[in-house]
Amino acid sequence: xxxxxxxxFERLPTESITLDSLDINQAVELSNSIPDEDRTWETYINAxxxxxxxxxxxERDSHLQVNWKKSTIAKxxxxxxxxxxxxxxVGNFKVALITIGSLFDEQIPLSRLAVESPECIPHxxxxxxxxxxxxxxxxxxxxxxxxxxxxLAKQTILKxxxxxxxxxxxxxxxxxxxxxxxxxxxxxxxxLPAITDESKQLLAAMESQITQLLPSLAVPSRKxxxxxxxxxxxxxxxxxxxxxxxxxxxxSSVNVQGAPSVVSLRDTIKIITQPAINLGRWLWNEIxxxxxxxxxxxxxxxAPLRTALRSPEEEFGTIVTQLQAKGIEIxxxxxxxxxxxxxxxxxxxxxxxxxxxxxxxxxxxxxxxLGSAAPNTLPHNLKLRVSDxxxxxxxxxxxxxxxxxxxxxxxxxxxxxxxIASVSIADDVEVTLPPFAFDIRQA
Amino acid sequence: xxxEYWTLVSxxxxxxxxxxxxxxxxxxxxxxxxxxxxxxxxxxxxxRRLFEIYHNCSSQDKLLAQRCLLCFISCQIxxxxxxxxxxxxxxxxxxxxxxxxxxxxxxxTFPPLIEHHCFAREILESFDVDKSSxxxxxxxxxxxxxxxxxxxxxxxxxxxxxxxxxxxxxTKQLQDILGGFHLLSxxxxxxxxxxxEAYHKVYRAERFRRRLQKQSAGKCETPSQSQxxxxxxxxxxKGIYSISIKAALNKLQNLxxxxxxxxxxxxxxxxxxxxxDEKLENNFTFxxxxxxxxPKNVLDSTDEAEDFLENYRSQILICLDNALNTVIKARxxxxxxxxxxxxxxxxxxxTLFHCQRLSMGIIAQQLGLRAQDAVTRLLKLGNLRADVRxxxxxxLKESVINLAQQYxxxxxLETLEMRITSAIDxxxxxxxxxxxxxxxxxxxxxxxxxxxxxxxxxxQNKE
Numbered sequence: 001x002x003x004x005x006x007x008x009f010e011r012l013p014t015e016s017i018t019l020d021s022l023d024i025n026q027a028v029e030l031s032n033s034i035p036d037e038d039r040t041w042e043t044y045i046n047a048x049x050x051x052x053x054x055x056x057x058x059e060r061d062s063h064l065q066v067n068w069k070k071s072t073i074a075k076x077x078x079x080x081x082x083x084x085x086x087x088x089x090v091g092n093f094k095v096a097l098i099t100i101g102s103l104f105d106e107q108i109p110l111s112r113l114a115v116e117s118p119e120c121i122p123h124x125x126x127x128x129x130x131x132x133x134x135x136x137x138x139x140x141x142x143x144x145x146x147x148x149x150x151x152l153a154k155q156t157i158l159k160x161x162x163x164x165x166x167x168x169x170x171x172x173x174x175x176x177x178x179x180x181x182x183x184x185x186x187x188x189x190x191x192l193p194a195i196t197d198e199s200k201q202l203l204a205a206m207e208s209q210i211t212q213l214l215p216s217l218a219v220p221s222r223k224x225x226x227x228x229x230x231x232x233x234x235x236x237x238x239x240x241x242x243x244x245x246x247x248x249x250x251x252s253s254v255n256v257q258g259a260p261s262v263v264s265l266r267d268t269i270k271i272i273t274q275p276a277i278n279l280g281r282w283l284w285n286e287i288x289x290x291x292x293x294x295x296x297x298x299x300x301x302x303a304p305l306r307t308a309l310r311s312p313e314e315e316f317g318t319i320v321t322q323l324q325a326k327g328i329e330i331x332x333x334x335x336x337x338x339x340x341x342x343x344x345x346x347x348x349x350x351x352x353x354x355x356x357x358x359x360x361x362x363x364x365x366x367x368x369x370l371g372s373a374a375p376n377t378l379p380h381n382l383k384l385r386v387s388d389x390x391x392x393x394x395x396x397x398x399x400x401x402x403x404x405x406x407x408x409x410x411x412x413x414x415x416x417x418x419x420i421a422s423v424s425i426a427d428d429v430e431v432t433l434p435p436f437a438f439d440i441r442q443a
Numbered sequence: 444x445x446x447e448y449w450t451l452v453s454x455x456x457x458x459x460x461x462x463x464x465x466x467x468x469x470x471x472x473x474x475x476x477x478x479x480x481x482x483x484x485x486x487x488x489x490x491r492r493l494f495e496i497y498h499n500c501s502s503q504d505k506l507l508a509q510r511c512l513l514c515f516i517s518c519q520i521x522x523x524x525x526x527x528x529x530x531x532x533x534x535x536x537x538x539x540x541x542x543x544x545x546x547x548x549x550x551x552t553f554p555p556l557i558e559h560h561c562f563a564r565e566i567l568e569s570f571d572v573d574k575s576s577x578x579x580x581x582x583x584x585x586x587x588x589x590x591x592x593x594x595x596x597x598x599x600x601x602x603x604x605x606x607x608x609x610x611x612x613x614t615k616q617l618q619d620i621l622g623g624f625h626l627l628s629x630x631x632x633x634x635x636x637x638x639x640e641a642y643h644k645v646y647r648a649e650r651f652r653r654r655l656q657k658q659s660a661g662k663c664e665t666p667s668q669s670q671x672x673x674x675x676x677x678x679x680x681k682g683i684y685s686i687s688i689k690a691a692l693n694k695l696q697n698l699x700x701x702x703x704x705x706x707x708x709x710x711x712x713x714x715x716x717x718x719x720d721e722k723l724e725n726n727f728t729f730x731x732x733x734x735x736x737x738p739k740n741v742l743d744s745t746d747e748a749e750d751f752l753e754n755y756r757s758q759i760l761i762c763l764d765n766a767l768n769t770v771i772k773a774r775x776x777x778x779x780x781x782x783x784x785x786x787x788x789x790x791x792x793x794t795l796f797h798c799q800r801l802s803m804g805i806i807a808q809q810l811g812l813r814a815q816d817a818v819t820r821l822l823k824l825g826n827l828r829a830d831v832r833x834x835x836x837x838x839l840k841e842s843v844i845n846l847a848q849q850y851x852x853x854x855x856l857e858t859l860e861m862r863i864t865s866a867i868d869x870x871x872x873x874x875x876x877x878x879x880x881x882x883x884x885x886x887x888x889x890x891x892x893x894x895x896x897x898x899x900x901x902x903q904n905k906e
Contacts, residue, residue, distance in 0.1 A: 008586060008703070009531065012599045014820050021657075028654045037648055038613060044651065045611065060830065062773050101611030102603045103702060106709040107619075133607035133663050134596060144853070161615070168709070176829035180860060184836050186851045 012136065015056070015175075019135045023051035033076040035220035035250040043079045049099030049128040050085050052137025057090065057182075064182055066090050072120070077247035081224045081237065083163065084111035086120045092187040096122040098166070100129050107157065107165035112230065115152070115164060118193040119238050121145060124178055127171045141171030142178040145190060162225045162233060200275070202235045203242075207273040210236070211266050218249045241272040241389060248390075267387035267432075271420040276437035279354035279366070282335035283440055290434055291337065296352075298337045312338050316351050319369055319406060328410060330367060331355040340373045343423055343431045347373035350421070354438055362415045364438040370423060371406035378407065385422045386411055393419070415439065445471070445481055447518040448489070448511040451551045454543055459521065466553060467514055470507040487576055490515075494572045506554045509567065512577070513549055516563040519581040520546050527595075535598040536807075536814020545591040562588070574693070589662055599816050603706070605699030606663035610647045612702055614639055620705045634683070635698055641677035642695060645670050666692065758842055759835070759863070763897050766834035770827065771901070788812070789821055790902075796822065798899040832864055839863070 027047035034040040050073060054066045067089040072078040086096035096114045108127070113120045125148060127140040143151075148170070157165040172178075181189075209232065216227050224233060224246065236242045245268055277290040287298050299313050316338070320330055334355035341348055351369040370384050384396045384407045396407045411419055418437045424430035449468035453460050474492065475481045496508040521539070524546065528539040549563040566584045570577060585591065592602055612620075614636040621627040621635055646666050653660045666674070671688040674695075678686055686694070771793065779786035788810050795801045795809065803815040803822075812818055836859065840850055849855040 008707075009527070009595065009600050009602050011531075011535075012596070012601050014823055015826075024654060025657060028651070032655060037643065037651075041610070041643070041647060041651065042613070044654075059777055060826065062777065102607045102706070103612045103616060104706045104709045105616060131601065131603065131607070132610065133604060134601050136601075176826075176833070177857075179829065180833050180836070180856065181853065183833050184840060184850055185853065185856055189850075189852045189856070 013138055016136050016138045017052045017055045017059070019048060019051055019055070019137055023048070023055070024135065027051060030073055030076075030079065033251075034080050035247070038221070039080065039083075042083060043073065045101050045130050045132060046079070046083070046085050046097070046099045047073055048130045048132060048137060049097050050088070052128050052130060053088075053095075053097055053126060053139055055137075056139045060179060061183060064091055075240075077240070077243040080247050080250065081243060082111050082113055082120075083109065084114045086111070086114040086122055088122070090182055093124065093182060093185075093190075094122040094192075096120075096125045098125055098127050100127070102131060102133065104129070106168055108168065109159070109161075109163040110166045112158065112162040112164060113234070113237050115148065117234055117238060118195040121192050123187070123190045123192065124181070125166075126178065127168075139175055141168075141173045142175065143171050144181075145192060160225065161223065162230060199235055199238050203239060203273045204275060206232055206235065207269060210242070210273065211269050214246065214249065214269065215262065215265060217246055218252060220250050222250070239272060242269070245269070245272070261392075263385075264387060264392050267385070267392065267420050267422065268389055270432055271387065271389050271418050271435045274420075274432075274435055276418050276435035278437045278439050279335070279337070279352060280364075280438045280440040282337060282354060283333075283356070285335075287337065294339060294434060296337045296339045298335065301335065312349070312351075315371070316369070319351070319371070319408070323367075323408065328367075328408075331365070334365075334367070339433070341431060341433075344425060344429050346379065346425070348423065348431075349373040350423070350433060352436060354436070356438075356440060357412065360412070363412055364415060365410060365412050366419055366436055366438070367408065367410045368421055369406050369408040377405055379425055381425050382407065383424045384409060385424070387420050387422075388413060388417055413438075445484075445489070447515050448493075449514055450518060451514045451549065452517040452521045452547065453549060453551055454547050458540070459543065459547075462551060464510065464514060464551060464553070467507060467510045470504070471511050474508075486578065490577050491572060510553055512567055513561075513563045515577060516566050516581050517547065517549055519578050520563065520585055523582050523585040531595075531598075531600055534814065535595075535600055535816050537594075537598050541594070542591060545594065546585055546588055571693075587665075589664065592662055598813065599820070603703075604663045605696055605703070606646065606666070608699050608702045608706065609639065609642055609695065610650065610663065612639065617702075620702065624705050624708070625701055637678065637681050637683060638674075638691075638694055638698065641674045641681065642666075644677055645673045666695070758839060760897075762835040762838045762842070763831070764901070765838055766831045767898055768901055769834050770830045771898075773830075774823075774827070785821065792818055792822055794899070794902050796824075798902060832860065835863055836860060 027044050027050075030047045031040045031043035034043050050068055050071075054068070057064050057066050068074060068085075071085055071088040072082045073085045084096055084098060086094075088095040088097065096110075098108055098110055100108055110125065111120075114122065114125070122145060124142050124144055126142045129138045129140050131137065143166075148166075151170055152164070157167075159165060213227050213232070216222065217224065224236075228236065236246075245265075249265075275290045277294065277296065278288045281288045281291075282298055285298070287296055297312065299316060316336055324330065330353065334353045336351055336353040338349055338351045341350070349371050351367075351371070353367040353369075355365055357363045357365055368384070368386065370378070370382075372378055378398050380398050382398050384394075385392060386394045386409055388411070393411055394409045396409055398404065398407065413419065415438055418435045420432065420435045422430050422432040448471050449464050451462045451464055453462060472481075474496065475484070475489075478484055490512070493508045493512055496504050497512065498505075500508070521543065524539040524542040527542060528537060532538055546562050549561045550559065552559070562584075566581050569584070570580045575583075586602060587604065595601070617636055617639055618632055621632045622629075627635070649670065650660055650663070668688060671691050675686050675688060675691050678684075678691070771790075775786050775789060778789050792806050792810060795806045796803070801809070803818045807813070807815050807818045810818070812821070839846055846859065849859045
């Protein structure tokens, strides 16, 4: 037993880093907004690992900067689902940190994302040991991306929780070598997989599955890999909006507002996953690909009413006059398009008018008008719903007392905000229009 | 050694005092009259008898039995401290005399004063005669002593507490370790997981809250009675009933011991190896160490190395000067930001080591630093060497266009570094191994190396 006493005391390596109270406070802040206690602690240890690494670099080289603001630990929605700190920038390189705590496991978990997802793959994986109790950390070793892939080809230890188990022995303890790379190597010496753009399409294709599965994540302790397949997960993990949504779902039980309704959740997922039609292009007299694919028609710029038959242009002109009479402002610079569609066999037409709000900082206005494509009044149970990415903004229904020829609504958002509109006549009979976006930059 | 049952080790201002307590001796010998050869009796048997008296007898005998046990504990405490000092003391700069005041405070009064807080009595009172031996228990308590740990941490030695290990273990790891390493049954693993979850919910959550409120969290202490009570309450909600507070503590400690065994096992591989600096201090030769850690450090032919050196000799010499200047200045500034005194000691220590060729131990004395280990931490010679080499490469990249393409592939870059290394390493190794020899036997008649020559020249220029 006397023997054990001296085994258990360990020599603090010369390279150990003392974490100061600023580091610790910041680590606590970064992890405090994580919804589940286990993941909070894990994130806290990861953050201490980050500050250990940062201090280590600072001590060795005042020219190298560690930028973690774009890393996965900087945003709670990312840290909540990705247990490895990745997308850290050191000079021209990307770095991921694998942190181990006091237990010192032989097989260290590494998020599959940091190995397989081009957006998150680093040049170097750095192993950091954190002694939370003693407020110390030690940078222990590293492995380059090509070396990791080579090793994984021989021996893959992939766990169902979307992590690889990496043997300690894979890490090179000669840290001066990684410093040499960071200091002197040209980044192109390590080729990383190219980032492709297919994730948007993949995301659009899995919208209905996601809509079904995500609500079960509304329990803080539920882990994303318990609910989604890796194929779904790998796509979702690259969508900041969906991660934000998951984060919101997981924290909603402790929020005042409570969990979002199923309908609102569905709208949110659609607005994130479905390709948006960019009304900003209309200002350039163009219809983007999404609009073309859905047969949207662009009307000429608003002009004084001419006499003619009930063409869409005239109909819109009439409606605009009516709306203006009601005090609804429509900019003379607005551009409008329309689209005919069927809802349960009913021919409907939607007009969308968009304009820039120059006096309001970077915002835009969307006016939606829903009418019948045939000369009929609208059915009395017709509803129009508009949501933004976080909630339902308006729900309009036909007033059965005063049936009208059209429903309309106007919403305002920042340039980067999108809106989604759905038209329904019963609970399950619904058509959702593509999300509307507004980007006036010339293509 | 039965004499330990009536010998009290205590401290006076100068030294350890061994004091025979006649009352305890008489009582002890009287208690074992039925034994023919008391010296053959095991400590466990003796302690069981003493505890029986301690727990069951009237006041006078009870206190005497307690006195015997306290004497025994005082001897074990001293042994623990001697062992620590023997294993780590010389390098980390402490003796057992530095340790004893933290743990040896039994004044030997009889009957003991209730209000006098005494560590030995704390050990005795927390001891369970059915679960452990008093020697083991004392060792364990000494090891966990908070102030003692703080002192050792300042000396560069640390101990991970049971509670820190439990904090950092998740239930998934627990399953792997208990199942794969300790071969426990599924049921046992489940029980342990539930226990760990309850512990996290109470103890770890509270630690995090303290951090959140910016209170100092310090070393992880044994869970308090109220924390343990809360843990047992959480266990009830998870279907584990009838666990007493004491049993919960025991189970948690047993679990931590299992995890610690695993930790020791995991670290016994590659990562027990310490840094170059520590190897250096442990009298490994630096050259040997360098060859081991850098197996590719063998060039195709020595001719190649010589060609390289010949071609770039002038640049290399300029670069070496520049690099030394840059790196030393950077480290000075880094230290200066934290502590100006430390920064100036750094420069002095560097001169003493490289130019006056003094050993780390002597430098520690001259600078009033605690021990050799403190000089090592200040100088970080391994880092200095690598930083200088790499700084040279950065400068060479700018000044020698022919070399530029070698910075675009890992293997070319490493080869380049090796060439530069071998061009100057012989020199650097020479001074380092010289210093090692000097540490034992000062030999100033060796030719100074390129590295130290350059370094000392810089210091002279500054003066």
